[in-house]
Amino acid sequence: MRNLQNDNWIISYGMLAITLFFAFYANLWGVPLFDLDEGAFSEATREMLASGNFAATYLDGVPRFDKPIFSYWMQALSVSAFGINEFAFRLPSAIAATLWVLATYLFAKQQWNQTTGIYAALFMATTLWIAGIGRAAIADAWLNLFIALTLFDMWRYRQNPSQSLLLRVYFWMALGMLTKGPVAIAIPLLTSAIFFIWSGQWQVWLKAIFNPLGWLVMVLTISPWLYLVYQDQGIEFFKGFLLDHNLERFSDTREGHGGNYFYYFLVLPLIIMPFSGVLFSAIRHSKTLLKNELNRYLLIWFLVVFALVSYSQTQLPHYVMYGVTGLILVLAANRDKLAIGTWQLWIPFAFLVLLASLPWLVEIAVDNTHRAYEKALLAEYQNVFHWDYYAAAAILLIVALAVIWQKQWSVASRLILIGLAQSIFVFHFVIEAAADLQQQPVKNAAEYALQHPDKNVVSYGIKMPSFSVYRQQITARERAQAGDLVFTRVDQLDKLKQAYPQFENKIVFQQGGIVLIEMQAQ
Template structure:
């Protein structure tokens, strides 16, 4: 007699029909309200912060320039060729602008949707293999994992890639279920290959290299060579190439320099060397993994047991070994973690693609966790929240990354509030466990964790607002005209050009635009002397400088201060109305910062 969860997993129609009235013993309206609450928190907070540099401002501005120019093939940043990444993320952001206008939440819509898509498909795969309860708990674990939900609210390529990779893993799992019909297996495998094409179109060869690595490792461990015959490789590879290849062919045809820069410099040299100066120890990702999965660390023993006990595996009737979904998820997470730990280039977002696999395993472990073990998990988080609350005043003492201490003092309040919400969520989970059972407790706990980490992220606006330069945008816009140059003197400002709707012309330091500047040297000023000459004898212009550069250059050439903050000074080479007010120095008080 098959286990009830296995029978439900093999009969999705039965799940749907029963879910229409009750889900896990609860009226259907309650899960629907829970989903609505999660969705409102997930999408409703996208526009409550201003963009941060470098990544958020960079990709927002690239998409804005793409939409404005109508050139969706040759990617440009501040008017210069920018071939570090493929265009899928920027395409989706430009489409968001076209549909909803240009703004902060529109710039983040792509990552929020990618995170939600990866979450939803991971839940479906977990439910198919491990039962409905595991599918629901997998969604709760992943949605409330800080690394996943924070990444889904930052305009970077990491979450767009991770959403596509989550679809790769989930589609593969769904295709390999023993109850899948040949037609269903083919459809899910084609979806898997299409998602790999999107991943390749988002961040390059890593989109196919990582799934390939996991597949090789899985085969080596299980000796299940029959799996390769179920991949529909011929049709799948053709579909993947159909998704990804046209842009690569078109951009290489228009820009012969693309192939060497993208595949040699941005792939081989990035991974094997420190050319990008993003170094880190082999254990660089360990604290990020711990912090990124913090609310659910107590599930790790259960996750290991799920793999060792081959959770979800059905007894095989044929000669081929049965597919092991828990092992596949574990190898997926492990391979990604080790792959990037060995890389010469490390950034926090690189390991985000491993979290859907952790979410699935966490969901399986949580579905089989008893009340006693769950109580220990919640109490541990209660203690961690209390420690965080007691330690939050330390944030108010920081003065790092050239950020004024006054901003950290503001953020310390938000950090304390986030820790208080962690405590409240854990306490509420204990109360719900006694009154309404474990599923209600887990749901309340997960929502509370998502709320707490969302508050911590939203509170960063205390620092991020001034860093974005949004307060300078209005006074500069009153002076800057579309036909005027906007110089970035020795600095690449990643956010203010987006808010000004005006690209920079780089001066003296090309920064990450060095490749584009080398390809089109007429579009930048390579020396300060060239800038001084253009400033004195060229057309009306506006420039952004650091306070130090302004102090040095204002002694050489006339500069009319438009606005300033602790990071930058905006000046013009002509007098304008209201100049006297703009010359007033900015106070260091928290109210003005």
């Protein structure tokens, strides 16, 4: 893999297939669902299948207004085929991420050449956060796919303004709307407006925006579901989704995430690991890059998203991913100019050293945290980090050093190989350790509850919907009665006693900060 353009194409495509497998599919089934997001999506899907209501989503029996319907439908198809398990819930995201990477490959191949297409696809598949959301049972891989398809076809329309291309743009935006809402329209419209006005083609843009047939395609795609969800949940869905989970999420901090304007400046280098050094080089060459129209279009796409999410008062790492496709394409297409310094290889190596040091970092965290739940959770670290973690970390660092020292290989090719090693380690060892600490106790608690079907189970002071997934029952948030099992956390025990002074709280299960309490009459 010295330089992909010098290799046999069979080897190049083989490398891409291997990378896609380890990025999105390997060990997809190996860890419990993560709360809050994976648990919430999966439980809403499970309840959809259990009720037979495919128009609207519910979470623990309560209407869920967070997201539209598309990703739930995809999960429902997968679960119907493979059963209720982690693989089935995550498979749709892996498929969406694979299509996202392949669509990027085809676009880069069409706009530049086949070699750039391969590099762009490999850059995408080995980028840390892209692999992460491509393995998670959430909506973001689908949304990124539809945003990318929209903006790819917008550029193609600019090159060849045909009606069929324009209608395809509206169709992709409609599917994005069905996946996550107005963001799927806002990002393409802002990006295209800035680019077309900058290029002096605002009339072309206005003609495309006010195309009645395009809006008809969008309405016909979206309206059947809108009618069905209105029939089920009435106007409350639109209030909850549009006002609470879109406008207020943008203007107010939600769930403790946000709102620092410099947040994404700090997290972006981590998000696009191992290509952080190439990013720094791109910033240095930004004036030159912007002289090329396609580079400019792709960078406007990224900067629009970066500005929007930085201004938003609810900030999460995956929000900036909606524009990273454009950035990665620029990095891959200009790799001969940007990926040229050996120093760029030592940045991901330092990150790998950090991952290898994770057991010691967790030990330090245990000694320094005073929060009861976090302390109980992290205290299990000695039962999580085994000899195989240390052995794999040592092999990872040796492989990374061997790749760095292969001076005859291009920097871009070496970064891809380091990214592949990073993916294998993160999604086989780091993620398993994290899941064992945070999620395995939840799954074990659910299995305990399953063994006591005669007990009613309620939750108190905790929001981990994967518990309901593994129980395959709704876990209501209602007042406990004598004989009930209460699913809660160790930091909620005092509050629970104060709320139910008439009961004796008998701990029947406790692990890593997760507790099941049997409410016994005194």
